[in-house]
Amino acid sequence: MQATAYTYDPATREGSVLLDDGTPLPFDAAAFDAGGLRLLRPGQRVRIEVEGGAGAGGEGRKIVLVTLQTL
Template sequence: MQATSFTYDPATRSGSVLLDDGTPLPFGTAAFDAGGLRLLRPGQRVRIEVTGEGAERRVDFITLQTF
């Protein structure tokens, strides 16, 4: 699934993305580390893997979207 980076805190390596429908979805340190990223800027297109549904939905993996 694709999304857009919305917030990122380099101290905690966590933040949030916006899904294409505008829904914000937070991600934690584990998801950031799983993708092998070193830095993330707001507005970057990212690829995410999500598990769960509704309020239980979470990002398990985040990396840069490449074309």
């Protein structure tokens, strides 16, 4: 699934993305580390892998991997 990086804190390696429908979805340091990234800037297109349900507003979904979207 693709998304856009929205926030990122390099101290905690946590942040959030915006799904293409505008829904924000947070990610933790484990998801960031799983993607092998060193830095993430807001506005970058990313590829994410998500586990869990698809409740309203992203409830029940958890990002397990964040990496850069490449062509």
